[in-house]
Amino acid sequence: MSTATDVTGDVIGVDGQDSADLFDQMARVNMGISGTEFLSRWDSGEFEGIDWDSVDGLTEVAMALPFAR
Secondary structure, X not given: OEEEEOOOOOEEEEOHHHHHHHHHHHHHHHHXXXXXXXXXXXXXXXXXXXXXXXOOOHHHHHHOHHHHO
């Protein structure tokens, strides 16, 4: 089971679907694409060798990868 921290600082558990939904939401909010689309682009190597700061939201979504996998 994955874990997340709520706004009070308490650790809460999230199941696989909740984790995938959280990742999808983060990708949509930060990059305007679905979590599935991000993973496809990530796995194809689209973001290798680039300055992450040059792509809005990339750092935030990449850091959330553990929620997707």
